[in-house]
Amino acid sequence: MKINFRVLVTLTAFLISITAGLIRISDPEIVEVLRLKYFDKLQNYSTRNTEGHTYAVIVDIDEKSLNEIGQWPWPRTVLAELFKKCAESGMLVLGLDILFAEPDRTSPELIAKNIESKSPLLASELSKLPSNEIIASEAMLRKNEKFNPKNPKLKIVLGHSALNINSDENKKEIQETSVKAFLGKSPTKWLTKYPGLLANVPEFEKNAFGAGTISLAQEPDGIIRRVPLISNIADSIRPALALEMIRVAFQGNSIATKTGINGIESVIMQTKTIGKAAIPTDSGGRVWIHYGPPDEALHDKSRYYISAVDIIKGRINKDRLQGKLGIMGTSATGLKDIKPTSVEERMPGVEVHANLIDTLIDAILYYTSTKRAEEVYNSSIKKGLNHEKARANAEKIKITGSPFLRSGINMPFYEALFAVFLGIIFTLSALKFGPLLNISFFGIIIGSAFYISLKLYMEQKILFDPTYSAFSTFVIYFGTTFANYLRDANEKKQIRGAFSQYLSPALVEQLASDPNKLVLGGETKKMTFLFCDVRGFTTISEAFKKNPQGLTKLINRFLTPLTNEIIKKNGTIDKYMGDCIMAFWNAPLEVDNHQIISCQAALNMHKAMLELNTLRKEEAEEAGKEFLELKIGIGLNTGDCVVGNMGSDQRFDYSVLGDAVNLASRLEGQSKSYGVKTVIGEETNLNIENVYATLKLDLIAVKGKKEAVAIYTLLGDNEMKTSGGFENLFQHHNQMLEYYFKQDWNAALNKINICRNLLNGIMSEYYDIMITRIQNFKTSSPGENWNGVYIAKTK
Secondary structure (H helix, E strand, O other): OOOOHHHHHHHHHHHHHHHHHHHHHHOOHHHHHHHHHHHHHHHHHOOOOOOOOOOEEEEEOOHHHHHHHOOOOOOHHHHHHHHHHHHHOOOOEEEEOOOOOOOOOOOHHHHHHHHOOOOHHHHHHHHOOOOHHHHHHOOEOOOOOOOOOOOOOEOEEEEEEEEOOOOOOOHHHOOOOOEEEEEOOOOHHHOOEEOEEEOOOHHHHHHOOEEEEOOOOOOOOOOEOEEEOEEEEOOEEEEEHHHHHHHHHOOEEEEEEEEEOOEEEEEEEEEOOOEEEEEEOOOOOEEEOOOOOOOOOOOOOOOOEEEHHHHHOOOOOHHHOOOOEEEEEOOOOOOOOEEOEOOOOOEEHHHHHHHHHHHHHHHHHHHHHHHHHHHHHHHHHHOOOOHHHHHHHHOOOOOOOOOOOEOOOOHHHHHHHHHHHHHHHHHHHHHHOOHHHHHHHHHHHHHHHHHHHHHHHHHHOEOOOOHHHHHHHHHHHHHHHOHHHHHOOOHHHHHHHHHOOOOOHHHHHHHHHOHHHHOEOOEEEEEEEEEEEEOOHHHHHHHOOOOHHHHHHHHHHHHHHHHHHHHHOOOEEEEEEOOEEEEEEOOOOOOOOHHHHHHHHHHHHHHHHHHHHHHHHHHHHHHOOOOOOOOEEEEEEEEEEEEEEEEOOOOEEEEEEOHHHHHHHHHHHHHHHOOOOEEEEHHHHHHHOOOOEEEEEEEEEOOOOOOOEEEEEEEEOHHHHOOHHHHHHHHHHHHHHHHHHOOOHHHHHHHHHHHOOHHHHOOHHHHHHHHHHHHHHHHOOOOOOOOOEEEOOOO
16 A cells, blocks of 8 residues: 655654654764763853852962962972962962872982982981971871861872773772662662772872862763762762862761762761761762863952962961861962863863862752751641741751753653653644744744743752754654655665665666665665675885875775775665675675685685785885785685664665674684685584685684684685695694594694695695684683684774
């Protein structure tokens, strides 16, 4: 039954609307980035209201400080003086957004070592003095040490840097983590993971009050918006610097995490100052930074920045530091760590930390006071007061701070439903009303959605994204508008355009004469797949670094004869991937004995490459240039797969999907690993072993697969197979493998010595590889239960 085109378009639009909703739920990177960019606009429109007050201050190593004290790094004795002045001013805690991983080069013991040969007496006296690290660390208030106003010391929270490589730090010398309790499952699997950690000198690590990571995770587009409060660093769950500073400032003992089914729910601190502080996070332990207006390091106008030299020399009113959480960093040119943020493209990293501290404290105070108000309300109800009086009592609790920016765990579903709703509404509208009315309707609905989004952000700090719904609806609406035009596209022209580049003209005409073969969808067929790649092409590309046109010409020059050999044997070119060719046989048209034909194509491709190299070598010698030989590796495999046109009515590709295809790709990669030109799968070999010269190579579990497969190499045609030399090699080779799988290593090596020179040493590279492997097995046995399977380490 023929379906009315209008109904078909409507149903298709409905399906696209539903798909748009599913895409929003799956949240691919492009959708996520679009949403995040919109949220940046919201933050720029209305930044966090600081009202001139901050909880954090930045102890700034600025140009002024460098001019008066000297170049960075400063002697640690200067740091000791800075710590002392901060302590005297009443600063609660100082976090270090600077690593002190190396000893002070001006420390007495280091100077003593340098002058020991020239002035031994002076060196001896210097070596008796305490190191600069010790002097600085003695200005730190230790965990079990009480504050002494006569000798004020400062609570220091060190910065640790998370590394994407393993580090050789001595964990015994690193400040232990304050994250010690887990309510629910361990949060490890949901956390941002770093294999390594860079810490500070041992004297600092020992005396500091705490430590947190200074690394700031970026979004897919590189912008810093959300920061993990805890991370898995070097197999230890560690807090962010800002969180650790707040714990120390609020006199918290440790940090706990609470997890649920979907991941992390909150980070919890039990403190002496404000009691229990629960900080809600997303499933990965992240929170949004609600940025204030970008600050400038103009210290008389700045809300954050205070020059370090002004603190050291007592030029700062102590009220600016009293009760503050200080964070030491730099705004000096050449030293500052620049980060892109939602409100500023170039913000010093230390200012990001300061914004995070203020965001966290604002949220902690908000959630703590809100919870207290709820407790008062519930207590009043239990005492028998009515709702109005209970609410009046609760309203006496002052709600301070501000909640986190949040979208909520269910927001993706709400946004997806909104996208589906709009898509269906505008599809129906397009059927009934004209374009002008529809565009007006579209503008009103989308404008209202953006207005609601802005209100939610301004009043409740809820992040709702209407941009994806607007975009998907736009696509659906104009897609249906132009559906008639798309329907009129010429079917045969589509076929010729789609297949002319990778099928022989005869096959293209056969398909064009029967377009029903190209309806959307697919079928399962047994096919043979070929992957061909040039070995060492990266090195060859390097030689053409300054001649991209020459590289393009070279690629076309070798792909053309290789393609011709495939097409001559009725193969279908699926795609080109740089220097790689993917092809298959037995689709779209049936090809009898496709296993045999594809192997003949592979042999012909090697011959074509040999002829091309001979010609190129002659040309290079005539031109006096270096000759770069091109060598190819081929992988062939036979198996079932799904084949068909994959795409839309307007644009589709005829392609294949399935494990058998993936295995063919892996086999091509193993051709180099086994020192052979062509590797074929077991099913391919079963269909050609009576026709072509093949040898079994190994039992292997290719990269990404657990099941073992037997792999073979294709050496030559039927003439080689029937030769006495091959029959001799075949017999000794199989005996070698039999000894190998039985772990009779010496017998296997003896057979290899016989095999390697047979048939003009055609398999010599393979045997060299097997000798190395057997020698390794002799040193480190695979065990009695070894099943003979070799686990591939490369693709």
